Amino acid sequence: MEELFKKVFNNKFIRKLIFQFVSQPNGYKYDDIHSLSWICSNGYFGLAYDKLKFNKHQLTERFGMLNLFELLTQMDSTQSASQLLKYLLTEHDFDINKESTGNNDNDNGNDNHNNEEEIIRNRRNQFFTCLPSLDYMTDNCSLEDILLLESVIPNDLLSNVTSTDALDKAPLNPNPLNRHSIVKHLLNNRNEGCSFRILINSMAINDLELLKYIIEKNKQNFNEIVILNSKITTTMTMEFEEAETIIGKCIRNLNIELLEYVLNEFPKFGFDFSQINWFTMIEHSLQCISPSLNTHSQTRHVFFGDKINKDKVLLMIKYIVENKVTEKDRQLLSVRIKNLDLLLNSFLFCIMNSLIDILDYLINQSKLITLPIDKQQLSQCFYYQYLYSISFESLEFCHKNGIDIWDFKNNGSFSINDLQSFKFVKQNNLLNKFSISCNDMECVKYIFENFNSAIDIDSILIESAAFGEISILIYLSQVIDRSNFTEELAHVALKEKKLDVIRFLYHELAIEIDLSYLLIVASASNDIDAVIMIFQEFKLDPSLITQDFLTACCLKPQGLHLFKYLYSICPQEKKPTIPISTLNNCIKLKLWNTIDWLLDNIFSNTNINTNTNTNTNTNTNTNTNTNTNTNTNTNTNINININNNKVIDCGISNLRIVKKLIENGFTFSKKSFNNCFENVKVLEYIHNHFPKQECTTEAIDLASRHDCYNSVKFLLDNRNEGYDMAIQFCLTRGWFEIIELLRSTQRYKDLHNPCIPQKQPLYFNQIDQIISINSSMMLSIVIKENGDIKLPITGQQITNAIKKSGHLSIFHQLLNISKDITPSILNQCLIISISYNRIHIINYLRNKLSSYNKI
Structure with a gap:
């Protein structure tokens, strides 16, 4: 470990990266983290365990049902999730000493230790059986987690909240060892059984061994289902995906053995695969390839992956063509346009991906695609807005086989971008069939020396600007008319953060660039280096910075540095006013560092007092010029009046910021107080500091909706507004603890008054x-x-x-x-x-x- 530490921190790049990460603004320190909802929703279960066990006093909320849901559905996200689950099942006291347990069946007070343990046990059972815990866990936990749950929660209670979903989802567990062990355990030890969904899930994750085991263990139940179904309907009701979708999932695994097994065994249980369109399945086999779009030149570049998968795709296509495509299917190809389109789509896909072996098979061996190909039919397969980059291998194959599919100007076209392709095109006189795009100096020189007027200059310029190829731009500026260099190149370069390209265009070529637009784009991407360049090197006038522009920068997640820079360079006499709404929006976005800066530098009481004193002195010393004084007061008081309207209109969860806001003269609206449910300490502080603070029934409703038990309890104990829909929210989410609290209220008693119909x-x-x-x-x-x-x-x-x-x-x-x-x-x-x-x-x-x- 010590040697690894030295290697890491002796590397300048890694060391700089680490320190950049830990010094990012708007981060959280251990002692500043108080919300279990935030911790669990982000999957920091190790932190939740540590806080609950050792520093519970730092948390503003107790562990609730929403937190449990986050845990059970993210068990695979970290090893510490199992640690937290074990703590909850064996050690956690569920805060029984902090609540009234009058609604528990065995509530005889906390004086008796045995009774306290029983109350904790009952509470734990309620927690883990209010929602279907086992159903949520099986696709992302380990067998040890399930065994622990079963050992702690009584089986009769656990069975009440477990369905076939538990076993059906188990094959989707990402860990193969967990997947097999959980399926075997559930099949052998539980009675809920499974549905045919388990077959589809086992097939989808390409686990033939598990699929065979499941069918063997459930053959009797599955056969019984089929028999029962035959008594009711003549055809098996497929309540899952369409048959074609099921086989498509199977084919994308590129496992022929699995496909044969599914086609042989699944029909025994009512699955009907007789209407499968196998030309669609050829497309499915090719969908293992993921195309990616190069946005610079609007050229679609596609990359296949490793050779092993490529070979598997070819084998799968051969299997489909030789075993599933019938002679009748072949004869109907010319009639069924849909099937021909599917084949041509596959063909085009192979060309774009340089899948020469598959192309050769489809044309020269399987004879599915006959030459010559109908160009009009094939042109309909193109995506209209893209150029398709074609490799030398595909180019050579198509030319040798007499496949003339080029030059679909209305639908799309192919582009070439490597030296070997350029030479081949020149040799075979095919230049007018292609678009040209490249960012390699050797290719560019070859193009201009050999192709002359047929060159797509714009495409080459854009590619060069996007990749920051200054040498190519310099060369091009010497061999082509400079009118080809437009402002668009600066926009492309800015998007890719190639500032040297912008400097070259602006300083060396004197291109006219709209600096205001450039500033907007740079600020939108939070590119402070580009913004500094625009003002310091290109001398854009800072007085053009508007209030709206500053506000937009202020509200960016990492925009504080950019905002501070822009605010600092604004001329003092034209410095835009920052409205209270900006502060409110920062609070909504939880930009705590930005809020701190705004309170210290713009909305501070100290700043306002200084301005007020200045006005007073002016009035005292200048009695002769009343009009001047009036104007001075009006101009100075603009900022004061705006800043004095200090009302926060949104919820806030950070107690430190709340204290700072109050120190600077801020108050809180009804809406704000209603939405402070995340942190009960914030509610307490505002309530105590402003005895007349207003709120509505929405306060308890929102706290209940978000499972904030402590906030609901505080509001019930200290406020009289009551609630409206709180119980309804809890019922539809499973927050049983809050329902117990609400039962003690007058609102609840009114609802259950037998005298009220x-x-x-x-x-x-x-x-x-x-x-x-x-x-x-x-x-x-x-x-x-x-x-x-x-x-x-x-x-x-x-x-x-x-x-x-x-x-x-x-x-x-x-x-x-x-x-x-x-x-x-x-x-x-x-x-x-x-x-x-x-x-x-x-x-x-x-x-x-x-x-x-x-x-």
């Missing part, structure tokens, strides 16, 4: 969203809130519970509380369950329907 059952409108978040706990809360009232649950809602969640507990609760459950609705549910392969719900429904003799 209700238009409809309480929280009925939230049921659809509760189903979508898969929370049986939230559904049970709605049921409990309505007592013995049967709810008008629709058949659509019940079937959605099967489609969207597949959790037996949710489905069971909906059936129990519904007013009208008929055999026809149950039969419909059975059909949906079969289509979605929810085997545990199928078994439940079969027992339910047995009394009606429907199965």
Whole structure:
């Protein structure tokens, strides 16, 4: 480690890079980080663990359901995620000493240690079963994480919130070892089962071994699903992707063995691949190549990758052509224009990527593409706005095979940019068929010596400017008319940060450049070097800097240095005023360093007092010229009046900045206080400093919506505005702890007053969203809130519970509380369950329907 440290810091480049990174503005230090929401949403789970275990006093919020969701869905992002999960399952006290536990089943106070442990255990169980923890974890965690969860959370509770999704998603786990071990564990130790989705996911990640294991272990269940489906419909209901999409995913793995296995085994379970268009599949095999766009010359350059993949693509295409494309397909090529277009697209793609072996196979061996190719048909395959860069290999192949596909001026065209291609074009008299673009000095000289008037000068100039080739520009300035050098070259160079090119154009060639426009572009990209060059070297007048322009620079994430420079060079008598709205916008963007500078240099109380004293002296000493005094006061007071309107109109989470704002005379609007929910210490500070601070019911609603428990508790204890939609927000997100807090309020009691008639059952409108978040706990809360009232649950809602969640507990609760459950609705549910392969719900429904003799 010591030797590695020396090697790193002895390298000047790496050392400079490291120090640049750690010194970036608007960063956060350990002691300045207080928000668990920010920590978890950014995946810093090691930091969350350290804060919770050792420095909980630094956090403004407790660990809530939103934080748990972030953790469970990002378990693979860092090893420390497992460490935090273990801490939560075995050590975390869930802050039970900081809350009223009156709503817990075993709440006998905290005096008894055993009772306290039981309360913690109940709270932990609630946390990890309010949302489907296991469903969220399997595609990104390790087997050890799952075993730990199962060892701590009782199985009956965990089963209530686990569906076929847990097993279906497990093959998508990026770690092959985790993937196999989790699938095997779930198949052998849990009862939720899986759907056909698991087959598609195993195939998509190119894991043939796992796919074979899953089919072998589930063959009986899968066959039973097919048999049940045959009793209901004549064709398997494909509730997943189209068959062609499934095979396309398989083909993009470039695994012929996997493709053969899928084509042989999947139809046994109702998958119908008989209508696959295999010409589309040829395109899918070529989609392993990712084209990239060179924006300088609007030329599309495409790069294939390594030779191994190239060989695999060729093998896959050969397999498709020789085993799947029938003689009838070949005969219909000329009739089915769509299929011909697909083939020509593939052909064009191969040309652009220099896939000579595949080109040769498609033309000379498979005979799928016959010569001569219809140029009009092929021209329709071009993307209109691009030139396509063609390599020497493709150029030579096409010419030798008599393929004349050049010069589609209305649709697109090919460009050449290497010396070998230029020589070939000259030798075969093909120059008029191509566009020319290059940024190599040797190529440029060859072009001008041999091609003369046929040259696309603009393209070469733009390429040279974009790549900063000063030597080429100097050479061109000597051999072509200087009128070809336009302002556009400066714009291209600025975009690529080639400032030497701009200097050359401006100083050496005296090109007229709109410096104001150049300044706007440079500022938009936060290029302070270019901005300094424009003002210091090109002598742009600083008085042209406007308020809007300064404000835009100020609001950039890393724009403080640029803003300070521009503000400093503005003439004092014409220095633009920075409005309060700029400060508000900086607060919204959390640009703390920028806010500090604005408060110290522009919105400071000290600056205002100094201006006021100056005015007073002027009035005292100059009694004779009243008009002059009036003008002086008016001009000076412009800044004072704007600065005195010091109202913050947005939420803020940084307590240090809040204190600084108040020190400089700022107050906070209703909207601002409502939106300060992220940091309860900010709410406390503003509330205590401004006893008459106003807010609305939106304060608790917003805090509830974002799972800010401490903020909700503070507002309930210290404010009287109440809430409006807070419980509804919590129900649709799973924030059960906040619901417990809200139950103690007068608003809650009013809602449950039996003397007040209700238009409809309480929280009925939230049921659809509760189903979508898969929370049986939230559904049970709605049921409990309505007592013995049967709810008008629709058949659509019940079937959605099967489609969207597949959790037996949710489905069971909906059936129990519904007013009208008929055999026809149950039969419909059975059909949906079969289509979605929810085997545990199928078994439940079969027992339910047995009394009606429907199965």
